[in-house]
Amino acid sequence: MTIRRIAALIELETGRKFSPYYVGKTLKSYGEDYEQAKLLQAQHHVDRMTEITEDVVEGKVDPASARIASDNHKWIAARMNPREFGDKIQADIQVTDMTQLHLQALRTVMQAKTVQARLVDERKEEEGEGLVGTE
Numbered sequence: 001m002t003i004r005r006i007a008a009l010i011e012l013e014t015g016r017k018f019s020p021y022y023v024g025k026t027l028k029s030y031g032e033d034y035e036q037a038k039l040l041q042a043q044h045h046v047d048r049m050t051e052i053t054e055d056v057v058e059g060k061v062d063p064a065s066a067r068i069a070s071d072n073h074k075w076i077a078a079r080m081n082p083r084e085f086g087d088k089i090q091a092d093i094q095v096t097d098m099t100q101l102h103l104q105a106l107r108t109v110m111q112a113k114t115v116q117a118r119l120v121d122e123r124k125e126e127e128g129e130g131l132v133g134t135e
Contacts, residue, residue: 001041003027042080045073 055061
C-alpha cells in the first residue's frame with residue numbers, strides 16, 4: 001500500500017486531510033515496525049512474481065504482459081529491501097592496518113634482544129672479574 005493511499009484512507013476515516021509527506025514521516029517514526037513492514041511488503045512483491053510466473057506456465061497470462069508486471073514487482077521489491085532483492089552486491093570489508101601491529105612486534109623483539117644482550121654482557125663481566133680476582 002502506498003503512502004498516498006494510506007493518506008486517502010486516513011482522510012476517509014477521520015475527515016481530516018493529511019499530506020503524504022506527513023504520513024510518511026509519521027510511519028518512519030515507528031522505527032523497527034516500519035522497517036519490518038517494508039521487508040514484508042518486499043516479500044509480498046516477490047511472492048506476486050511467483051504467482052505471475054505460475055499464471056504464465058498455466059497459460060492464463062500473456063508472457064509479455066507478465067514480464068512487465070514481474071519487472072515492476074522486482075523493482076519495487078528491490079527498493080523495499082535492497083539488501084536481499086537489490087541489484088547491487090554490497091561487500092562489507094574491514095581493513096586492518098598491519099603496519100602498526102608489525103612495528104609493535106618488531107619493538108618487542110628488539111627489546112627482548114637488548115635485554116638478552118645486556119644479560120650476556122653482565123655475565124661476561126662477572127666471569128671476567130672472577131678470573132681477575134683469582135690471579
